[in-house]
Amino acid sequence: MRDAYLIGAGQSAYGSFPGESYRSLFETAFERAVDSVPEGVEPGDVDEAVVGTLGVGGRQLGLSGPAVTEHVGLGGVPTTRVENACAASGYAVRQAIQAVKSGMADVVLAGGFEIMTDTSSDATKYWLGVSGETEWERLSGTTFSGVYAQMASAHMDAHGTTREQLSRVAVKNHANGAKNPHAQLAFECSLEDAQSAPVVADPLNLYHCCPTSDGAACALIASEDVVGKYTDDPIRVAGVGAGSDSVGLFQRDTYTGIPASRRAAETAYEMAGVGPEDLDFAEVHDCFAIAELLAYEDLGFCDPGEAGDLIESGRTEIDGDLPVNTSGGLKSKGHPIGATGAGQVVEAFKQLSGKAGDRQLDDPVRGLTHNVGGSGGAAVVHVFEREERSSSERSSGRSPRESESGVAR
Amino acid sequence: MRDAYLIGAGQSAYGSFPGESYRSLFETAFERAVDSVPEGVEPGDVDEAVVGTLGVGGRQLGLSGPAVTEHVGLGGVPTTRVENACAASGYAVRQAIQAVKSGMADVVLAGGFEIMTDTSSDATKYWLGVSGETEWERLSGTTFSGVYAQMASAHMDAHGTTREQLSRVAVKNHANGAKNPHAQLAFECSLEDAQSAPVVADPLNLYHCCPTSDGAACALIASEDVVGKYTDDPIRVAGVGAGSDSVGLFQRDTYTGIPASRRAAETAYEMAGVGPEDLDFAEVHDCFAIAELLAYEDLGFCDPGEAGDLIESGRTEIDGDLPVNTSGGLKSKGHPIGATGAGQVVEAFKQLSGKAGDRQLDDPVRGLTHNVGGSGGAAVVHVFEREERSSSERSSGRSPRESESGVAR
Numbered sequence: 103m104r105d106a107y108l109i110g111a112g113q114s115a116y117g118s119f120p121g122e123s124y125r126s127l128f129e130t131a132f133e134r135a136v137d138s139v140p141e142g143v144e145p146g147d148v149d150e151a152v153v154g155t156l157g158v159g160g161r162q163l164g165l166s167g168p169a170v171t172e173h174v175g176l177g178g179v180p181t182t183r184v185e186n187a188c189a190a191s192g193y194a195v196r197q198a199i200q201a202v203k204s205g206m207a208d209v210v211l212a213g214g215f216e217i218m219t220d221t222s223s224d225a226t227k228y229w230l231g232v233s234g235e236t237e238w239e240r241l242s243g244t245t246f247s248g249v250y251a252q253m254a255s256a257h258m259d260a261h262g263t264t265r266e267q268l269s270r271v272a273v274k275n276h277a278n279g280a281k282n283p284h285a286q287l288a289f290e291c292s293l294e295d296a297q298s299a300p301v302v303a304d305p306l307n308l309y310h311c312c313p314t315s316d317g318a319a320c321a322l323i324a325s326e327d328v329v330g331k332y333t334d335d336p337i338r339v340a341g342v343g344a345g346s347d348s349v350g351l352f353q354r355d356t357y358t359g360i361p362a363s364r365r366a367a368e369t370a371y372e373m374a375g376v377g378p379e380d381l382d383f384a385e386v387h388d389c390f391a392i393a394e395l396l397a398y399e400d401l402g403f404c405d406p407g408e409a410g411d412l413i414e415s416g417r418t419e420i421d422g423d424l425p426v427n428t429s430g431g432l433k434s435k436g437h438p439i440g441a442t443g444a445g446q447v448v449e450a451f452k453q454l455s456g457k458a459g460d461r462q463l464d465d466p467v468r469g470l471t472h473n474v475g476g477s478g479g480a481a482v483v484h485v486f487e488r489e490e491r492s493s494s495e496r497s498s499g500r501s502p503r504e505s506e507s508g509v510a511r
Numbered sequence: 512m513r514d515a516y517l518i519g520a521g522q523s524a525y526g527s528f529p530g531e532s533y534r535s536l537f538e539t540a541f542e543r544a545v546d547s548v549p550e551g552v553e554p555g556d557v558d559e560a561v562v563g564t565l566g567v568g569g570r571q572l573g574l575s576g577p578a579v580t581e582h583v584g585l586g587g588v589p590t591t592r593v594e595n596a597c598a599a600s601g602y603a604v605r606q607a608i609q610a611v612k613s614g615m616a617d618v619v620l621a622g623g624f625e626i627m628t629d630t631s632s633d634a635t636k637y638w639l640g641v642s643g644e645t646e647w648e649r650l651s652g653t654t655f656s657g658v659y660a661q662m663a664s665a666h667m668d669a670h671g672t673t674r675e676q677l678s679r680v681a682v683k684n685h686a687n688g689a690k691n692p693h694a695q696l697a698f699e700c701s702l703e704d705a706q707s708a709p710v711v712a713d714p715l716n717l718y719h720c721c722p723t724s725d726g727a728a729c730a731l732i733a734s735e736d737v738v739g740k741y742t743d744d745p746i747r748v749a750g751v752g753a754g755s756d757s758v759g760l761f762q763r764d765t766y767t768g769i770p771a772s773r774r775a776a777e778t779a780y781e782m783a784g785v786g787p788e789d790l791d792f793a794e795v796h797d798c799f800a801i802a803e804l805l806a807y808e809d810l811g812f813c814d815p816g817e818a819g820d821l822i823e824s825g826r827t828e829i830d831g832d833l834p835v836n837t838s839g840g841l842k843s844k845g846h847p848i849g850a851t852g853a854g855q856v857v858e859a860f861k862q863l864s865g866k867a868g869d870r871q872l873d874d875p876v877r878g879l880t881h882n883v884g885g886s887g888g889a890a891v892v893h894v895f896e897r898e899e900r901s902s903s904e905r906s907s908g909r910s911p912r913e914s915e916s917g918v919a920r
Contacts, residue, residue: 200609344559
């Protein structure tokens with residue numbers, strides 16, 4: 103099994119862009135990914151592409167993968183569209199890694215996109231609902247926020263988790279997102295703001311829910327055989343894990359955790375030979391505030407039931423010992439469904455290559471990304487690791503805090 | 512790059528099944544695939560699953576992959592849904608092969624499904640249209656049969672291809688499908704029938720178009736490290752190739768061929784170290800009669816412009832030297848979009864393992880499958896090869912013409 107490396111990654115801004123199309127946003131993300139490769143990469147070097155999207159709005163439901171790769175100059179390249187609801191491009195990254203490890207490709211583009219803000223609120227409800235179970239969730243009237251509200255209620259009931267702890271997720275992620283020029287909701291919020299927002303699906307209020315977003319993100323994965331051509335600071339894909347589950351929350355044994363996340367994390371940690379204690383940061387799937395707390399437990403950042411305490415402790419803040427969602431997360435950076443998984447990898451790339459601007463961590467070596475489809479029908483986890491250079495290499499290396507390029511969209 | 516093997520494959524009948532669901536049809540296909548593995552396989556052996564579907568009708572647009580794998584007892588297994596229009600499960604098979612070659616999985620399920628017959632004709636037109644380009648094909652009123660009609664007209668104009676030659680594709684494929692207990696239109700048709708059918712999109716008439724279908728198909732791919740546990744007659748994945756292109760026909764340089772098919776075939780032949788002259792049979796994507804003729808040329812069965820002569824020569828009939836679509840093809844077996852690519856692999860498995868019943872070829876060694884998405888935005892080609900056993904092994908081997916199991920749905 104040959105090693106795979108993350109050699110570049112980039113994203114469009116996330117937000118509402120009525121003047122853009124899915125093709126133009128994908129192009130921006132692709133160009134930034136290409137530009138981020140230290141030694142450069144030619145489009146002709148890309149052997150294959152995997153593109154994740156849910157297809158919200160239904161504008162190009164079939165073959166949207168080839169539609170975007172052709173647009174960015176990769177016409178002819180084998181292109182697969184994958185969809186696992188909100189984990190679409192997390193799985194695209196995983197498939198790109200498999201393509202590289204298989205020996206069938208040396209450089210693979212993994213990306214994703216979504217346009218969500220041009221649909222009516224009814225249409226948005228429909229498209230979010232398709233990530234839940236159709237007959238007994240969507241068609242029976244359960245909204246997607248309603249599904250996560252049930253998980254929040256169950257966690258509060260079982261473990262004494264509080265609304266204030268949910269709100270602290272929003273406060274932390276907005277504080278980080280305010281430092282991210284590509285974030286959709288790039289402003290800070292106070293605990294009071296987060297506590298007093300209108301209810302969306304009790305106990306979740308507006309600040310406990312991520313926005314709907316337009317956006318695209320891309321990552322470039324290369325094999326160990328060619329990585330030296332593209333970078334002197336290789337970021338290795340140390341671990342990959344995925345898991346699936348019943349699509350409907352009501353079909354599962356537990357409401358206070360996401361078993362697919364646990365399976366994905368176990369596999370990824372085992373492959374990487376590390377545990378949660380070895381991580382320097384993590385980007386986790388906080389589509390709702392409760393989802394970040396569940397992730398803390400499912401990914402082993404704390405014991406079951408202790409996520410409320412962990413967020414309160416400040417340890418997952420940007421200056422804590424395990425910063426979570428330095429990008430702002432889905433809550434503040436935004437959640438263009440098909441782009442989200444690849445977008446998390448963009449943040450991992452930026453942190454590990456010292457290009458995270460005002461939110462740069464101090465020389466991180468290892469980070470995790472965690473992407474969930476639906477309410478947990480699918481999950482995928484990656485562990486990325488900056489390879490240790492020798493001290494002589496290190497002394498001549500890059501500045502640890504380069505500024506972030508490509509601010510405006 | 513370790514080798515991958517096809518150890519089993521099965522499909523539901525294709526047809527109109529108002530009493531079935533996408534889950535129940537997938538279950539039938541999965542069980543038949545499992546039952547087809549010579550030494551048996553336990554669901555617990557399956558490390559991963561890839562499921563192709565376009566999602567016609569929109570009943571479970573998100574996470575339909577995990578929805579079916581959980582239903583067949585694979586709950587928890589990493590499951591990815593892929594969609595490349597009508598090539599969805601051809602790409603699922605390709606991804607399963609990559610997963611095995613990557614070393615991340617030893618046994619991978621690749622399958623697909625579609626339910627199409629419960630939608631209105633307007634809805635069907637919409638869902639077929641999504642495989643074309645949205646703005647300048649579907650929304651401007653071009654139907655999917657209209658797109659292929661343009662290709663047929665161009666081929667007739669450039670090469671003198673005739674309506675009768677198109678009709679001969681139908682006659683041949685119906686003759687084969689009449690011998691396939693899983694075929695939707697399992698009856699023979701005369702050249703006169705095929706010539707006198709009502710026009711759908713000139714020059715294509717009803718017999719030049721495949722039906723809309725419900726159905727599912729599954730294939731099991733295993734690594735060289737474990738294949739010996741499952742079979743003494745291994746079928747190797749000798750070649751894999753894929754290509755993409757502009758989604759809209761109007762965006763391409765040629766109407767008389769599908770460049771993505773050519774790219775896919777070139778890659779697959781090169782990897783397999785064989786050419787079209789080394790094939791014993793092929794399953795090609797005959798969604799419309801013209802598509803089979805284009806495939807003859809794109810796959811190198813004849814020179815450009817000579818496909819009409821090739822169908823007339825009888826060489827691609829079941830008793831010819833290169834039988835094409837012994838299953839009946841999409842025309843007679845049916846075309847449940849997401850199932851089609853995996854269904855072609857089912858026929859390859861049956862032919863190579865001597866289980867093709869009344870349509871069994873005489874001891875074939877090597878076969879090709881060819882699956883196209885849309886009008887050629889994506890294509891994928893596989894070459895499967897029965898490994899030569901020693902003569903002592905061969906003398907004690909299976910009967911070359913075992914009867915086909917599982918006739919009824």
